[in-house]
Amino acid sequence: MEFAWNTQKNKMSDVKGKEMEQDRKGRISNPDIDDTRTNMNYDLVENNKNLYQRVKARVDEVRSVSRIQKNSVVDFSNIITVPKEQYEKWGLEKSKDYLKEVYNYFCDEFGKENVVSAKVHLDETTPHMHLHFVPVNQENGKLQARALMTPARINKIHTECPKYLQEKGFEVERGKGKTEKSLDIHRFKAEKIKEDINILENKLKALESDLKAFERVESSFDKIDSIKAKKSPLGAKISVKEDDYKLLIDLSKKSLVLSSKVSALQGKVSNLENQLYEKTLKLDERMELHKLRNENVNLKSSIVKQNKYIAILEDKLIDNGLAVRKPKNEIKVQKNKSKTYDLER
Known part of the structure; x- marks a missing residue:
């Protein structure tokens, strides 16, 4: 699988919103969340403070040597995802181990003291982790987001983190998609839904192709009409040619096999069509959220x-x-x- 990682920079005024989202506070509009499983979510960073307090505490520790303004970037929020198909292959425990190793990599890369939160969510369709780190330069102890998270550094992580994970026994490779420094969470999840839709559509096409193949086999049953049977004069017996008898036996066997396979395939097609419909609805909701968020940002800028x-x-x-x-x-x-x-x- 490809290494699925997204990062976004945040000012202090943005952190509270991130906290509300990952801790499931306030109104929950995400249709993917199953609130009966929210209690399964956990944080790899043991700390009694909330996310805002953790970020503020770390920023305050370096304030004396840093030039910090209202618009300073004080946090990078990262989402690391286990794709659905990989999750089905690995299972829950290996997926959790994978996210733990990603956390360990980020601790090594940016300093464990700067990784203030690593919340693993198990209440959505696939396991993923919201990891936050404060961009403190380990060389001088200053808050320096621009110097720390350069395009070169981001590309380095895309390359080296998969190598690190491979050494830990996980089948993961560098993502082939475009590297983006900042990606809106709703757009990110919308793109993941698009990927799921493409997978479902391909599966649906494959099943429809199988159904057509069975339909071609079923057409051979038309040969039954050409079989001529004769009534025996010695009793209530029917006689047919030997070749016709063999054809009847062969078609009878095929009929039993085809009946069960076609029924199973039709069930799969129906299930995939339902999944496709649900994913399409979710995609529409995600895109609307992204549109509203952009409109809100533009309105604030205008004000x-x-x-x-x-x-x-x-x-x-x-x-x-x-x-x-x-x-x-x-x-x-x-x-x-x-x-x-x-x-x-």
């Missing part, structure tokens, strides 16, 4: 730009003596010395 424009306008009014700054960010605008207008930010 920030508008606020900046209003602030510039207010400053110009004050500079030209047309307004006086009042408490609570209120601006009093004077017009023709007879009327006043209050503007609020």
Whole structure:
């Protein structure tokens, strides 16, 4: 299988949302989550604090030697997945061992003290791990995300982590897809669903091909109509030619085999069609979530730009003596010395 790893950089304001998602807090909109299995989820990092507190605590430890601002990247959230087909082959315990070794690799790569969380989820369709590390440069002890997670470093992990896992006995190779530094979680899961849909469609095509092959065999039953039987004058017996008798026996045997196989294949086709329908619905939901998230980001950006424009306008009014700054960010605008207008930010 290919090494399935996705990484995303986060500011401090992003971490709480990641915590809510991985700890199943608040409203759960993911249709893949089975809440009866959520109690099976576990964290490889033993710590009584929540994710936000862990990240903040580690950042505070290096604050004295680091230049930290509001927009500083303080966390990299990583998703490592065991593909469904591999999970079915490995089983639960080997899949858990695999994720544990990935955790060990990241501890070696970035420092165990910087890997603040490694939450394994077993309540979705396939096991996966949400691993978080604070980008502290081990050479100087400073928070340095840009220097730490370069494209070269990301490519190195894509290459070396599979080699490390191979040494531990896991059949894994470097992913052949495009390397992305940051990928939205909803888009990431949507792409995984697309992969599942492609697999299901290929299986469905194979089964439909098998059904057509059986239909061709069934066409040979038309030969029965050409068999001529004669009634014996010595009793209620029917006589047929020896070749026709052998054909009847052969078709009788084929009929029993075909009947059971066709029934089983039709059941598989029906099951795959249902799975395909469910996956398509989930894909639509994922794509809608991704669309709404992008719209929300664009809206926030627009609001920030508008606020900046209003602030510039207010400053110009004050500079030209047309307004006086009042408490609570209120601006009093004077017009023709007879009327006043209050503007609020």
